[in-house]
Amino acid sequence: MIQIFKHLGRHWAACIAVVALLFAQAYCDLSLPDYTSKIVDTGIQQGGIESPVPESVRDTTLQALEMLMSEQDAALAEQWYSAPDADGVRTLSFDASAAMPELEGAFSTPDVVLYMAAAQNAAASSGASTPAAEDLDAAAAQMTAMVNVPGAREMLQARLQEEMSALDDSMADNLSQQATLLVALEYEAQGIAHDVQLTYLLRTGGRMLALTLVMVAVSIAVGFLASRVSAAIGRDLRRDVFGTVVGYSNAEIEKFSTASLITRTTNDIQQVQFVCVILLRMVAYAPILGIGGILHVAEGNTGLEWIIFVAVAALLLLIAFLMSVALPKFKLMQTLVDRLNLVSREILTGIMPIRAFSREAFEEQRFDKANTDLMKTQLFTNRTMVAMMPFMTLIMNGTSLLIVWFGGKAMDLGTMQVGEMIAFITYTMQIVMSFLMLSMVAVMLPRAGVAADRIHEVISTPASIRDPDAPKALPVDGKCGVVEFHDVSFRYPGSDEDALEHISFTANPGETTAIIGSTGCGKSTLLNLIPRFYDVTQGSVTIDGVDVRDLPQTQLHAQLGYVPQKGVLFSGTIDSNLKFGSDSITDADAREAAEIAQATEFITAKPEGFASPIAQGGSNVSGGQKQRLSIARAIARHPQIYLFDDSFSALDYKTDIALRRALKAKTRSATVIIVAQRISTVLHANQILVLDEGRIVGKGTHAQLLESCPEYREIARSQLSQKELNLQKEDA
CATH class of the missing domain: 3.40.50.300 (P-loop containing nucleotide triphosphate hydrolases)
Incomplete structure (x- = not known):
């Protein structure tokens, strides 16, 4: 996990930009439920009226309201309303926003009282429960008729106190909401109620649309940046892994295995790349959205916050249970992918021997076992993930049911409106969804963490063969291409015994040095020490007197013409x-x-x-x-030193002879070292080394070795007839 965040840290500027954009997206996302609540409660239920202070009011209605106010509040109202126009309508000043809290306090109670008076007139005149414009006019006329009556204001104030004391607690708590009924009735009397409502709905809906468009743009920008960051991380990891692996010696390649290195370069990096996108798009967004939702819910004072805590606690318990079950399987999955790649690679590269020995059925079973093991693990983890969704859905639906149940009771009591309940449900779903996102990522992260650790293991493993800190250069003057082994011993990593022991010889320019011996005696191993495919365990290998370990590998390899066994x-x-x-x-x-x-x-x-x-x-x-x-x-x-690792084994004798004849003419001044199995290939070499179990048991020309080396003589007898051996002795 730490490795994943380190990779993201390399792109800190883009990550900061993503987080900033996510805050903007969360702001838009969290604002939409508030606007939905306003459309339902204010735009639909209250006719688009937000305040008990009317934007425009007839002079008769305003005078009636002022009769219900204190002298100070009446003066404040007169200050902020214009003079009556030709229709007797007075308009609230545009710069009254600063005094709006005082105006709302002044108008709230008179609005409620005047509306109740209009309702009483409606009940008395027509028996209607909802007053009409004429009922309001009648109530206003009654109030204004008492303007010149001495002590009328004091009498109305006393009546006002009486009416307010008759209100129950729920109506007193929603005084502002009740006051808007008078404003709506006044707008209806002016004939502008529909226009006011439509204007409010269009204005609020336009803001919601703008927020949605901003949210879409921000989401696209976040996706773009997250994709670029993850793609850059994948690119850098592939480059680092490949650059590291190219510098590995055979020891490191064998340590990891080719199949595992391929898996780490492809599948593991894809896992890290995918999770980096998820981290930037979901993990960073989920806490912002969840915390923001909780803050919005807490500000509402609905009394239903306990439902959220119950839902979150249930989610956490579910996530903890599923994580404890699924995590071990996710850690096992990458190892099984390695195993499947290894088996696949072995089968595909060895398809011809498999067919030749009719082992198709056996290899199919071997592949099927590796494939089935991976499938079972993936099925288990996928089923765990699938099982999570129904439980998540149950928790979300159960939460919605609790909110509707208790929210309905709150609406009956008048402490909550329909829009508030809708917004509360939306915020609750956002909070639950944020935890759901975190839970989904929490299941993916362990597998990606394992993949990141495997990648880091490759990158952090140093090559055992690397350029020296203080490199030396080959001498310019003198012989070029002199290869010397000085008491060289070599042991493979992890082996208990030496593959080569106390090897000493010199290969000079213009000469051919041949190495021959039984299978597995160390011929190819000896040759691989010259280009530093392996480093000697003891002794040294020099070119023109310079230890190959002191040469830069580029300069060393520039001297060599290497032909591998395969x-x-x-x-x-x-x-x-x-x-x-x-x-x-x-x-x-x-x-x-x-x-x-x-x-x-x-x-x-x-x-x-x-x-x-x-x-x-x-x-x-x-x-x-x-x-x-x-x-x-x-x-x-045109190298100075030729290294042939049994490179003539696939050639017929005629081609072999023609090639070596042409090669001899080309390499007169070069050093030629040949590893061979056939006597005919090394017959005319200037020096032949006979290896047996990692030791030199014979050194000399063909004729000399026939006389002095039993091992060479045994090889010669196995490949040459008695007549050919006699001819060779006669030539000697």
Whole structure:
């Protein structure tokens, strides 16, 4: 987990921008329920009237209201309303917003009293429960008729106190809401009630639309930034892993295994990349939305906050249970993916021997077991995730039911309106959804954390073979290409015994040094110490007197023309493979190398010649052709030292002889070291080393070894007839 946040920390500026945008998105998201509540409560139920202070009022109604106010409040009302127009309507001043709290306090009680008076007139005249405009006019006329009556204001104030004391507690708590009924009746009398309501709905709906558009734009921007950050993290991780693996020696490759390195470079990085997007888009947003929702609910004073705490507690218990069940399986899943990749790679690379030995059924069973193990683990984790959803839905629906039940009772008591309940349900769902998002991510994070740790393990594992801190250079003067082994011993990592013991010899320029011995005696291992595919355990390998461990690897490899035991070609063309060793190789160099390697005949036989395509791994050429192209690739580089690791094994005797004859002419001044199995390949070498169980048991020419080395003589007898052996002795 720490590794994932470290990767995100490299892109801190983008992450800060994402968090800032998420705050803006949460603000919009949390504001919408408030506007929904206003549309329902104010826009629909109250006719778009927000305040007990009317925007416009007829002069008769205002005088009636002023009769119910104190002298100070009446003076305040007169101050902020204009003079009557031709229709007798007075308008509230535009700059009255600063005095609005005082005006609302002055108008609230008179509004309620005047409305109740109008309602009483309606009941007395027509028996209606809701007053009409004429009922309001009658009530206002009654109030204004007492303007010149001495002591009338005092009498009305006393009546006002009497009326207010008759109100029950719920109506007293909602005095402002009751006061809007008078304002609505006044607007109806003016004939502007519909316009006021429509204006409010359009204004509030327009704000909701603007907030929605902002939220959409912010969401797109967050998705864009999160995708860029995660893509950059994936790119950087692939580059770091690949750059690290390319510098690995064979020891590190074998430690991790090729299949595991492929999984870590692909599947594991994809896991980290996906979770980085989720972290930025969901994990960062969920707490902002949840905390914001809780704050909005707390401000409402609905008395239903306990429902949220019950829902959150149930969610946390569910998440804790599911996490304890699913986490171990998520940690196991990556190991099973490694295993499946390993089995798949082994089967696909060994498909020909599998068919030759009719082992298809066995390999199918082996693959099926690895595949089934992974499938069972994935099914378990997926079922766990699927099981979470019904329980989450149950909690969410149960929460909604509790809110509706207790909210309905609150509405009966007059302490909550319909819009408030809708907003409360919305905020509750937002809070629950934020915890749901966190729970979903909490299940994904462990697997991504394991993947990030596996990637970090590769990146943080140093290569055992690296350039020296104080590199040396090869001497410019003197012989070039002298390879010397000084009492070299080597042991593979993790092995209990040496693969090579006390190897000492010198390979000089202009000479061919051959290494021969039984299978598994260490021939290829010895050759691999020269290019530093492995480093010696004891002793040293030098080129022109300089230890190869003191040379930069680039300079060391520039001296070498290496042909591996198994010919390796790369996808491209024949020409690109021949020029693989250096950018300075010309077309003439490539064609000369192909001629020496006896590859020209089959190249020119192809319709496209040197431009003929080579498939991945050289699968569209034969083993002998692949080997000859590998040899030509080394020759085209014009190295000072040639290393042939049993590179002539796939050639027939005729081609072998022709190739070695042409190669000898080309490499007169170069050092040639050949690992071979066939006596005919090393017959004319200037020096032959005979290896047996990692030790040199014979050194000399072919003739000398026939006389002095029993092991060499045994190899010669197994490959040459008695007549050929006698001829060799006579030549000696």
